Amino acid sequence: MKFPEPLIKGRLIRRYKRFLADVRLSDGTEVTAHCPNTGSMLGCQPPDARVWLSLSDNPARKLAYTWELVETAPAVLACVNTARPNAQAREAIEAGRISELRGYSHCRSEVRYGEEKSRIDLLLSGHESEPDAWVEVKNVTLEENGQGFFPDAVTTRGQKHLRELMAQVALGERAVLFFVVNHTGIETVRPADHIDQHYGQLLRQACDAGVEVIAYRAPLVNEDGNPSGELTLTEPVPVILEI
Structure with a gap:
């Protein structure tokens, strides 16, 4: 892409x-x-x-x-264009580059769901052996000493999304939080407890409840430090939840 x-x-x-x-x-x-x-x-x-x-x-x-x-x-x-991550994630999933989400034959965007009246970024269906996967996409651009943090401000909307994902797991579905890392200096992704402590607590609670968390990075830059024009998600990035 x-x-x-x-x-x-x-x-x-x-x-x-x-x-x-x-x-x-x-x-x-x-x-x-x-x-x-x-x-x-x-x-x-x-x-x-x-x-x-x-x-x-x-x-x-x-x-x-x-x-x-x-x-x-x-x-x-x-x-910084937050209209890009959803398209990046969808393109990478449909191309089979996201190993955790291979095998789904259908992908829909902005599907209404949940008691809190949310819209899921991507709904994957048609897998031979896995339940439908509800995928929430988040853009990560806050970097500190090589670590990426989300969110970069207090996010009640992001907190709501975590609650909705946990509810889908309780219904027997897959729920996935997909961090799109659009920053070439980021080597790991962590919850930004120093910015939104409640979000960090909810994220760990969601993981314990069965929500899957993955992160992938796009190249963005050539060896000369100039833009490559490349938005393709190719490289997995570790997600670290320990405080």
Whole structure:
């Protein structure tokens, strides 16, 4: 899976109003790009960071540019577009690259379920020997000393998703929390207890109840430190739950 068009390089001026980012392009032009990320983006918006934008040719769009990548440290890239992880996960599952989720013949997105009126990111069905798998996808971009943390802000929505996944296990289904690691500096994934202690407690409770937790990483970067344009999930990443 790749970005749809060659990316355009610039420097971050500022992110504001959550969904807007001012960027100075290589030719000095300043543009306002859509920032498709509702989170805090902690660690992913350093001043004057190198960033990469995609450009849409849709005349109906108010903002033609979309912020895709940021360099958080020299030659370390993160994908900040939270519209990407669900597609990354689905593509990798359907291609058979996620060993834990092979053998399913059907995949549906945004299926309503649960007593708390949620939508599951991916519902896998049609396996010869396994029950349906309810897959919740989360994007991991918060990095500290090589460790990835989720969430990057208190998330009542994420807590709700864990409760819903536990309920599916109780019904005899598979429930999977799938961390998509879109940060090349992350070597392991942990719950961010220092940010949302309740989420960490619920995640461990969910694992004890039978919810499966997996993490996979995309390359994102070439050896020269520039974007590869590659979003394919290829490498499993250890998930560590111990405090």
